[in-house]
Amino acid sequence: MAGGKYSLVPTDVPKVATRYRRIQTALPVPESLTVLESLYRYEPRSMQGQPPIVWDRAEGCQVYDAYGNCWLDWSSGVLIANAGHGRPAMVEGICALARKPLLTTYCFPHAGRAELVRRLAEYAPDGLDKVFLLSTGSEAVECCIKLARTWARRDGDSRKNVIVSFQNAFHGRTLGSQLAGGMEKLKDWIEPRDPSFVQVPFPDGYKNSETDFDVFERSLCEQGVEFDRVAAVLSETYQGVGPDFMPPDYARALRRWCDRYGALLIWDEVQAGFGRTGTFWGFEHYGAAVPDLIACGKGISGALPLSAVIGRTPIMDQYPPGSMTSTHSANPLSVACALASLDIIEKEKLVEKAASNGRVLKTGLEGIQATWPDVLGCVHSVGMVAGIQVVKPGTREPNPNLALRINEACFRKGLLMFAPVGVAGECIKISPPLPTPLEAIEEGLAVLDEACRQVI
Ligand code: PMP
Numbered sequence: 313m314a315g316g317k318y319s320l321v322p323t324d325v326p327k328v329a330t331r332y333r334r335i336q337t338a339l340p341v342p343e344s345l346t347v348l349e350s351l352y353r354y355e356p357r358s359m360q361g362q363p364p365i366v367w368d369r370a371e372g373c374q375v376y377d378a379y380g381n382c383w384l385d386w387s388s389g390v391l392i393a394n395a396g397h398g399r400p401a402m403v404e405g406i407c408a409l410a411r412k413p414l415l416t417t418y419c420f421p422h423a424g425r426a427e428l429v430r431r432l433a434e435y436a437p438d439g440l441d442k443v444f445l446l447s448t449g450s451e452a453v454e455c456c457i458k459l460a461r462t463w464a465r466r467d468g469d470s471r472k473n474v475i476v477s478f479q480n481a482f483h484g485r486t487l488g489s490q491l492a493g494g495m496e497k498l499k500d501w502i503e504p505r506d507p508s509f510v511q512v513p514f515p516d517g518y519k520n521s522e523t524d525f526d527v528f529e530r531s532l533c534e535q536g537v538e539f540d541r542v543a544a545v546l547s548e549t550y551q552g553v554g555p556d557f558m559p560p561d562y563a564r565a566l567r568r569w570c571d572r573y574g575a576l577l578i579w580d581e582v583q584a585g586f587g588r589t590g591t592f593w594g595f596e597h598y599g600a601a602v603p604d605l606i607a608c609g610k611g612i613s614g615a616l617p618l619s620a621v622i623g624r625t626p627i628m629d630q631y632p633p634g635s636m637t638s639t640h641s642a643n644p645l646s647v648a649c650a651l652a653s654l655d656i657i658e659k660e661k662l663v664e665k666a667a668s669n670g671r672v673l674k675t676g677l678e679g680i681q682a683t684w685p686d687v688l689g690c691v692h693s694v695g696m697v698a699g700i701q702v703v704k705p706g707t708r709e710p711n712p713n714l715a716l717r718i719n720e721a722c723f724r725k726g727l728l729m730f731a732p733v734g735v736a737g738e739c740i741k742i743s744p745p746l747p748t749p750l751e752a753i754e755e756g757l758a759v760l761d762e763a764c765r766q767v768i
Contacts, residue, residue: 317360317361317716317731318340318362318363318364318716318720318723319340319720320340320345320348320352320364322338322339322340322341322342322345323338323339323724324338325338325339325724325725326725328725328726330726330755331751331752331755332373332374332382332384332726332752332755332756333382333383333384333725333726333727333755333759334380334381334382334726335381335382335724335725335726336379336380336381337379337380337381339364339365339381339723339724340364340365341366341377341379341381343379344364344365344366344377344378344379347366348364348366361731362730362731363719363720363723363728363729363730363731365377365381365383365723365728366378369398370385370393370397370398371396371397371398372396372397372398372399372745372747372748373385373396373397373744373745373747373748373749373752374397375397375728381726382726383723383726383727383728384726384727384728384752384755384756384759385397385728385744385745385748386722386727386728386729386742386743386744386756387728387729387730387741387743388611388743388744388745389730390610390730390743391583391588391610391611391697391743392610392611392613392614392615393611393614393615393745394586394587394588394610394611394614394653394657394662394745394746395611395614395652395653395656395657395660395662395745395746395747396614396656396745396746396747396748397615397745398615399614399652399653399656401652401655401656402614402615402649402652402653402656404652405648405649405651405652406616406645406648406649406652408648409424409644409645409648410645414644415643415644415645416640416643416644417642417643417644418639418641419637419641419642422642422644422647424642424644424647424648424651425445425642425644425647427647427651428443428445428642428647428650428651429442429443429445429642431651431654432608432612432620432622433622435592435593436593436606436622437602437603439602439624440603440604440605440606440622440623440624441624441625442622442623442624442625442628442629443620443621443622444620444621444622444623444628444636444641445618445619445620445641445642445647446618446619446620446621446638446640446641447617447618447619447638447640447641447643447646448484448609448617448619449483449484449489449580449582449607449608449609449610449619450483450484450485450486450489451484451486451619451638452582452607452608452609452619452620452621453483453484453488453489453492453546453580453582453607454484454486454488454489455607455621455636456544456546456578456580456605456607456621456623457475457488457489457492457544457546458488459576459605459621459623459627459628459630460475460543460544460546460576460578460605460627461473461475461543461544462630462631463543463576463626463627463630464543464544464574464575464576465543466630471541472540472541472542472543472574473508473541473543474508474509474510474537474541474542474543475491475492475508475509475510475542475543475544475545475546476510476511476512476532476537476542476544476545476546476575477492477493477494477509477510477511477512477545477546477547478494478511478512478513478514478547478548478551479494479511479512479513479514479520480494480495480514480516480519480551480553480556481493481494481495481511481514481546481547481548481551481580482494482495482548482551482552482553483546483548483580483582483607484582485498487502490502491505491506491509492509492546494511494514510532510535510537512527512528512531512532512535513527513531514547514551514556514558515527515558515559515562516551516554516556516557516558517556517559518554518556518689518690518692518701518708519556519708523558523559523562524562525561525562525565525566525569528562528565528566528569529569539569539573540573540574542570542573542575543575543576544570544575544576544577544578544604544605545566545569545570545575545576545577545578546578546580547566547578547579547580548579548580548582548583548584549579549580549581549583549584549585549589549593549594549595549597549598550583550584550589550594550694550697552583552741553699553739554692554699554701554739555583555589555692555693555694555697555698555699556692557597557692557694558598560597560598560599560601563595563598563599563601564598564599564600564601566601567600567601567602570604576603576604576605576627577601577602577603577604577605578603578604578605578606578607579593579594579595579603579605579606579607580607581593581594581595581606581607581608582607582608582609582610582619583610583697584697585606585608585610585611585612586608586610586611586612586614586653586654586657587611587657587662587663587666587695587696587746588611588666588695588696588697588743588746589666589670589694589695589696589697590663590664590666590667590668590670590694590695590696591663591667591695592663593606597694604623604624604627605621605622605623605624605627606620606621606622606623607619607620607621608620608621608622611653612650612653613646613647613649613650613653614649614650614652614653614656615649615653616643616645616646616649616650617640617643617646618642618643618646618647618649618650656747657746660747662746662747663746665746665747666695666696666746667695669696669748669750669753670693670694670695670696672750672753672754673693673696673698673742673744673753673757674691674693674694674698676753676754676757677691677693677698677700677742677757677760678691678693679757679761680700680757680760680761680764681700683761683764684764684768686705686706687702687703687704687705687711687714687768688700688701688702688703688764689701689702689703689708693742696743696744696745696746696748697741697742697743698741698742698743699739699740699741699742700739700740700742701738701739702714702715702718702738702739702740703738710737710738711738712737712738714767714768715731715737715738715739715740716731716737717767718740718760718763718764718767718768719731719740721763721766721767722759722760722763725759725762725763726759727756727759727760727763729741729742740760742756744756
């Protein structure tokens with residue numbers, strides 16, 4: 313069986329039995345190989361990037377296979393399960409709609425849709441009063457690009473069409489979202505390039521030490537972009553490969569710059585939203601840098617496919633009835649799931665919990681990094697999202713192989729993380745569901761430490 317990054321040869325591993333983890337078979341499980349082989353046979357190779365566990369059920373902060381094993385989940389899928397996996401209220405919400413039955417409505421109204429758009433508008437900053445529901449994060453980003461470019465030409469200036477985004481950014485895999493992405497290796501299929509998509513350095517302070525806002529203008533000048541041609545600046549609130557935040561001063565300067573040149577500010581909150589960073593929105597870390605448009609996804613529903621664009625009314629209302637729609641916009645089951653997930657986030661104060669447990673996660677990860685500073689380049693950790701940059705000894709050069717070996721060692725010990733393969737394989741990305749108990753966070757830290765001890 314060729315191809316995947318993880319070995320599919322079942323290997324005996326030490327048994328584990330704790331409150332949160334249970335490993336009692338060889339891994340991958342020999343009986344699961346038929347499923348894995350079928351996937352390898354019928355899916356494109358691009359789908360082979362994750363640890364070879366066949367998910368059977370997932371509850372709270374744990375993922376189970378059908379063979380008696382259980383992993384402590386540090387992936388939330390891919391930052392989806394903010395409210396925790398398989399929460400009964402979410403399951404009930406979905407089942408109630410399914411039993412009615414009401415499985416789809418296209419753009420015909422349904423009550424849940426009305427409730428969800430109202431609630432999302434209430435969560436958004438003042439002035440961002442309209443919500444358009446879609447299915448994927450990429451779709452939400454594409455929609456923001458379209459809205460911004462249409463808005464920019466409202467007075468007939470078709471030259472105002474530049475979308476500025478950031479180097480190393482990830483906004484999805486569709487054409488527009490990838491044009492706005494800042495990872496060159498993911499874009500070589502797009503030739504010729506559209507010159508109206510421009511990237512500038514992201515001021516993360518580690519990969520790029522220049523964090524002054526001057527760099528933004530300088531980079532645009534170097535690329536020959538006239539400032540008043542910029543329709544919008546689009547950025548992930550934090551870049552997923554870090555997670556890397558901008559300095560708040562930079563973000564605020566960016567907001568002022570957008571106001572000065574009549575450009576929209578778009579935050580891609582697909583990863584950062586819905587409590588992940590210990591604030592409801594990620595951009596709350598930036599104070600006054602309030603966006604004109606927000607792209608949401610992942611944690612918005614906590615499970616089923618759903619995304620959204622939230623924005624200012626005049627921008628959102630540009631198109632006449634029937635001309636900005638999507639087949640699965642506000643699918644009733646996804647909406648029911650999102651409403652229940654939002655209730656859980658509120659009732660269980662998961663935003664606050666992410667902030668407080670996040671402090672423990674950060675301290676623990678910093679301790680691990682300090683033990684192997686030569687190869688664990690740096691730790692960024694905010695709320696329930698963290699990343700460790702794995703590097704070649706004593707350099708800042710990425711070391712995806714070592715990152716993969718640490719990830720695989722954790723997998724064998726019952727700690728599950730997704731591998732950000734093909735995007736930034738050198739980053740050990742950590743994103744537990746927000747309700748994860750503190751003792752489980754501490755247990756995960758001990759497992760990661762053990763895995764590093766073993767591999768490094
Ligand atoms: N934006 C960001 C910041 C993301 O992390 C992702 C997905 N990883 C996307 C957009 C694309 O979302 P989707 O995969 O749902 O299209």
